[in-house]
Structures are given as C-alpha cells and as structure tokens.
Amino acid sequence: MGPKSPDVHGQFKPQPGAIFRSPFGPFPSILEDLNIHDFCFPPENPLPKADYDLFIDAYTGSKLTLYEFYDKVCSLARAFRYDGPNPMGFSKSPETDKEPGEIMGIFSRNNIYYPVIVHACFRSELVTGGISPGSTPYELFHILRRMQATSLLIHESHLPVLREAVKIAQSEDGKNGGSKLVLNPKKIIVLSDNPTADFVEQFPTVGHLIRSGAKMAEPTRKRKGGKKLCFLFQSSGTSGLPKAMMISHWNAIHTALQGMVGATRTAEFLGVTPTHSTLLGVVPAYHSYGMILWILRVNLYSATNIMMHRWDLETALQAIEKYKITMLPLVPPLVRQIAQSPLTDKYDLSSVMTCVSGAAYLPPDVSHALGQKLPQKAPIPSGYGLSEAASIASPPAPGIFGLPAADPTTIGYLLPGVEGRIVDPDTLKDVPRGQKGELWARAHVVTPGYFQDAKATAELFTEPGWLRTGDLVYRDEWDRIHYMDRLKEMIKVKGLQVAATEVEDTLLDHPEKLIRDACVAGVDNGRGDGSLFPRAWVVVTEEGTRQGEEAVLRKLHEWVNGKLSRHKHLDGGIEIVDLIPRTPSGKTLRRQMRDQYHERLRAQQKAAKL
Numbered sequence: 001m002g003p004k005s006p007d008v009h010g011q012f013k014p015q016p017g018a019i020f021r022s023p024f025g026p027f028p029s030i031l032e033d034l035n036i037h038d039f040c041f042p043p044e045n046p047l048p049k050a051d052y053d054l055f056i057d058a059y060t061g062s063k064l065t066l067y068e069f070y071d072k073v074c075s076l077a078r079a080f081r082y083d084g085p086n087p088m089g090f091s092k093s094p095e096t097d098k099e100p101g102e103i104m105g106i107f108s109r110n111n112i113y114y115p116v117i118v119h120a121c122f123r124s125e126l127v128t129g130g131i132s133p134g135s136t137p138y139e140l141f142h143i144l145r146r147m148q149a150t151s152l153l154i155h156e157s158h159l160p161v162l163r164e165a166v167k168i169a170q171s172e173d174g175k176n177g178g179s180k181l182v183l184n185p186k187k188i189i190v191l192s193d194n195p196t197a198d199f200v201e202q203f204p205t206v207g208h209l210i211r212s213g214a215k216m217a218e219p220t221r222k223r224k225g226g227k228k229l230c231f232l233f234q235s236s237g238t239s240g241l242p243k244a245m246m247i248s249h250w251n252a253i254h255t256a257l258q259g260m261v262g263a264t265r266t267a268e269f270l271g272v273t274p275t276h277s278t279l280l281g282v283v284p285a286y287h288s289y290g291m292i293l294w295i296l297r298v299n300l301y302s303a304t305n306i307m308m309h310r311w312d313l314e315t316a317l318q319a320i321e322k323y324k325i326t327m328l329p330l331v332p333p334l335v336r337q338i339a340q341s342p343l344t345d346k347y348d349l350s351s352v353m354t355c356v357s358g359a360a361y362l363p364p365d366v367s368h369a370l371g372q373k374l375p376q377k378a379p380i381p382s383g384y385g386l387s388e389a390a391s392i393a394s395p396p397a398p399g400i401f402g403l404p405a406a407d408p409t410t411i412g413y414l415l416p417g418v419e420g421r422i423v424d425p426d427t428l429k430d431v432p433r434g435q436k437g438e439l440w441a442r443a444h445v446v447t448p449g450y451f452q453d454a455k456a457t458a459e460l461f462t463e464p465g466w467l468r469t470g471d472l473v474y475r476d477e478w479d480r481i482h483y484m485d486r487l488k489e490m491i492k493v494k495g496l497q498v499a500a501t502e503v504e505d506t507l508l509d510h511p512e513k514l515i516r517d518a519c520v521a522g523v524d525n526g527r528g529d530g531s532l533f534p535r536a537w538v539v540v541t542e543e544g545t546r547q548g549e550e551a552v553l554r555k556l557h558e559w560v561n562g563k564l565s566r567h568k569h570l571d572g573g574i575e576i577v578d579l580i581p582r583t584p585s586g587k588t589l590r591r592q593m594r595d596q597y598h599e600r601l602r603a604q605q606k607a608a609k610l
Contacts, residue, residue, distance in 0.1 A: 073119045
C-alpha cells in the first residue's frame with residue numbers, strides 16, 4: 001500500500017488550502033519501465049493455482065478460463081510482435097506521438113476475445129486504440145485518420161462500415177489540410193464469431209493468428225512500458241468529432257492500482273476477505289470505463305465476466321439469475337431502465353451485492369429507485385472519470401477514514417493518488433470551498449495529451465500537470481465533490497448560467513412521473529442577439545401517454561416554472577420525442593438534439609419564404 005498509507009480506522013482531515021487530496025493517500029511506488037501486461041501477469045508468477053471461468057458470452061455461453069485467456073494472449077502476441085515471425089508485417093510502434101510507427105485500431109463490439117486482443121497488444125508492445133462499434137463510416141474514417149492507424153482489427157459484422165469508410169477516404173483524403181488515411185489493407189484482421197475460421201473474405205482471423213502463434217517460439221525479452229505510448233482512446237464528449245487521446249503504460253498501471261488500493265483498504269476496513277465476483281459485462285470495452293473493468297483488472301481480482309455484445313434488458317436479467325451475478329457496472333440510462341421495468345419482478349436479483357454507475361451523471365432519484373430493487377436497499381453510487389483520466393473520484397465505503405457517506409448528490413471523494421482543485425473557468429483562480437468552479441485534477445492516471453494535436457493538448461493543461469476536466473463542481477466541507485454540469489453545456493440566458501442537468505432532474509422529478517427521460521439544451525432565441533433559451537426534449541411514460549400531449553406539456557411547464565428561477569424556464573419549448581440519443585457510454589447527445597432543432601427551424605423559415 002505504500003509507506004504513507006493512512007489508517008482506515010483513523011480520521012481524515014480535509015485540507016484547508018486550494019489543493020485537496022485523496023483520503024486514501026498517494027500511490028505506492030512501482031518500477032518506472034513496467035509494462036501493463038506484466039503488471040497484470042507478473043512473469044515470475046503469472047497465474048494463480050486454481051483456474052476459473054474468466055469470460056462468458058451471455059448470448060452463446062462460450063467461455064474462456066483464465067488459463068485459456070493467458071495462453072491465447074501469449075500465442076497472439078507472438079504473431080503480433082514486429083521483430084518475430086511477424087505474419088502480418090507489422091512495424092515497430094511509436095513510443096510517443098512525435099514518431100511514426102504501427103498503430104492498430106480495434107473496431108469491435110464487446111466480445112470475450114476483445115480483452116485477449118488488447119493484452120496481446122500490450123505484451124507485444126503494439127500500440128492500439130479502441131473505436132466505438134456504433135461508428136458511422138464517416139466517423140470511422142475520421143478516427144482512423146486521427147489515430148494514424150496503420151492496421152485494423154475488426155469484428156466481421158462491421159466490415160460493411162469499413163468498406164464505406166474506405167470509399168469516403170477516396171474522395172475526402174487530405175482535403176482542407178486534414179491528414180490522410182494510412183491504413184494498410186494488407187494489415188486487416190477479422191474477429192469472427194466462428195472461432196475455427198481462418199479467413200473471412202480475404203482477411204486472416206484472430207483465431208488463425210492465435211493458432212499460428214501457438215506454433216511460434218517465445219523469445220526471451222524484457223518488455224518495455226513506463227511512460228511509453230500504450231493505448232489511444234476516443235475522447236468522449238458531445239461536441240465535434242472525437243480526438244485520439246494517449247494513454248501510457250504508466251497511466252494504465254496507476255488506473256489499475258487505484259482499484260487494487262481501494263478494494264484492499266475497503267476489505268481491511270470492513271474486516272472481510274475479498275471473494276470471487278461475477279460481473280455483468282455490458283459496458284463497452286473500447287471505452288475507458290470498460291477498459292478498467294475488462295482489461296486492466298484481469299488477474300488482479302478473481303472475477304468472472306458475463307459479456308454482452310448488445311444491451312437487452314431481459315437477457316441481462318436472465319444472466320443475473322443464471323450466473324448469480326454479484327456486481328452490476330452500469331451507465332445511467334441502464335440504471336433507469338432496470339429501475340423502471342416491471343421485468344425485474346420476474347427474475348431473482350438476490351445475488352447482486354454491488355451496483356455502480358459511471359460514464360455520465362446519475363440523477364439521485366434514479367439511484368434510489370434501482371437501489372430499492374436490490375438486496376441492499378441502498379442508493380446506487382456513481383463514480384467519476386473521463387477518457388483523459390479514467391478514474392478521479394468515487395464514493396468509498398461509509399466510515400472508512402472516518403468519512404461521512406457520499407450520498408447520491410455527490411460523486412464522492414478523490415481516488416487514490418489524485419489531487420484536485422476547483423477553479424473559476426474565466427479567471428483561472430481557485431475558488432473558495434462551497435463555490436462552483438471547474439474541477440482540475442493531477443495524478444499519474446492523467447493522459448499525456450491528444451495524439452499529434454498540440455493545440456488541443458494545450459487547452460487541456462492551462463497549468464503544467466493540471467488536467468482541466470471541463471466539469472463544473474463544488475467541494476464541500478469534507479472534500480466531497482458535488483457534480484453540477486459540463487462547462488460547455490452550461491446555457492447562457494441573458495448572461496446568467498443554466499445547468500442543463502438541473503432542469504432535466506426537475507422535469508424527471510415531476511410527482512406524476514409523466515416522463516422517463518429528458519434532454520435540455522440551449523437553442524437560439526430567434527432575436528439575433530446571441531442569447532439562448534432552454535429547450536427540453538422528453539420521452540413520456542405510460543402515464544404521460546394516458547394523459548395526452550397537451551396535458552403533459554402544460555404540467556411540465558407549470559412544474560418547472562414553480563421550481564426554478566425565471567431564467568431557467570423552458571422558453572425554448574418542450575418537445576415530446578420517442579428517444580433521447582446517447583453515446584454508448586450513456587452521455588446525452590445534447591448537441592445533436594439542438595442541431596437537429598435548428599436545422600428544422602431553418603428549413604421551415606426557408607419554406608415560408610417560397
């Protein structure tokens with residue numbers, strides 16, 4: 001745990017200054033050149049004595065045990081290694097973004113082989129990057145360029161998207177000063193649902209390379225890691241196209257360490273021994289949240305992961321009952337769906353010991369609603385992180401270090417090794433405790449920056465080492481962090497700020513439960529003065545449908561007007577929709593809703609002039 005680890009039964013004292021720190025203390029020291037794969041599978045002792053099911057496909061029942069996982073990782077890594085037999089003709093990967101080299105994109109939905117592929121890349125020192133399986137051809141073309149991906153590992157179901165992306169490249173490549181697509185069509189590997197297939201179309205499969213690698217000799221070498229480039233994430237967010245964000249082996253190891261330190265200290269505090277866990281694997285593996293769960297924790301904890309390549313509520317509930325799942329890592333839309341669905345009454349959820357939410361803001365009412373359906377009858381805690389620093393804050397066990405509980409109105413306390421500041425985003429001055437400002441974070445989990453994008457990186461770090469999260473929060477008397485909103489999603493109305501999440505929570509809190517989802521964004525007020533009106537898009541419940549659109553809109557307006565200040569009223573209107581669009585990680589696509597509304601207005605104005 002490190003020489004400065006605090007007593008779990010002691011009393012944490014909040015720091016009086018502008019910089020505040022984790023109650024768990026600093027990180028323990030590690031070898032500076034360590035590779036994340038060697039951290040998870042130490043070469044001198046890579047596996048425990050007893051094997052167990054590590055990954056299970058919730059739909060097909062296919063399995064990989066821990067021993068099978070490690071064996072396949074080693075075989076695939078031999079086939080990936082640039083200085084070995086190298087059947088794919090890979091070159092050496094770059095150590096920083098200042099040099100060229102092999103970068104392999106992974107374009108796949110969740111699959112029990114996804115973590116095998118990533119660990120094989122770690123082991124072979126092949127830099128890789130996950131790509132959202134929901135990407136359109138244009139988005140795929142864009143992220144492959146951003147990553148400067150020279151090779152691609154793709155699930156067979158996504159091949160049509162790749163073909164369209166290549167067509168786009170033929171017409172768009174290099175336009176407007178953009179970089180060119182450098183993907184080599186001879187370096188495409190397919191992840192097939194048929195593990196015995198050697199080729200899909202003309203491309204070799206993951207299974208084929210594993211079988212080939214199993215016949216190759218394992219050379220003795222010391223793997224490199226440390227501050228060298230390890231992985232590229234798509235940065236999250238709702239504005240613009242995604243960027244490629246760098247993660248070093250150092251970042252990945254410290255992210256894994258946070259979970260180990262947190263779990264070990266919690267077990268020590270509670271006086272229990274950690275036991276085998278079974279997790280529901282619906283969080284996408286390409287995302288930082290999924291990376292932590294399915295890749296960075298392999299062999300650090302004893303766990304079985306029930307993987308889902310697509311979300312289906314009843315399949316998830318069946319899996320919970322069948323596999324006696326003990327932990328549900330979720331995103332807010334799934335928390336809400338499970339909480340509100342009558343299907344939960346059909347299945348046995350008594351095995352669930354823990355449920356956590358991440359990747360987006362979780363409204364307190366939703367946290368309480370699902371908590372009441374689970375054995376502990378406690379609100380669902382919500383952690384906080386972002387692609388640029390995967391894990392920053394989380395609610396710990398109540399009472400540890402003498403801390404009061406972090407209820408659902410907070411995102412908890414800083415995680416091990418993290419320091420924080422709350423800063424006025426305009427003046428860049430630290431604000432007093434209790435006053436809202438932008439959260440800045442400093443830790444070994446923080447990204448070195450955006451890949452080959454010095455301008456965007458500079459915007460992240462106004463001061464050296466301090467990551468600007470872009471989130472508005474405030475810090476209370478115990479150094480708990482209270483989330484307010486995304487800085488870029490604050491709506492300016494006559495110079496006053498409106499937090500979209502505050503208005504959304506108010507709408508969802510209507511006592512008649514007229515709606516089950518809401519999105520609020522600022523739209524043009526039509527006066528040409530640059531000011532905005534808050535506008536809401538809502539999805540009605542069965543009760544809302546029964547009462548009718550006119551009654552629902554009237555009651556929602558009356559409710560908001562009675563609860564919130566005048567500048568927060570929905571003068572931009574309320575619109576009933578079938579669905580609120582979200583990213584795979586659960587973030588509301590406010591920009592998309594706003595842009596579609598503005599486009600519709602322009603079309604109507606144009607038609608009126610004809």
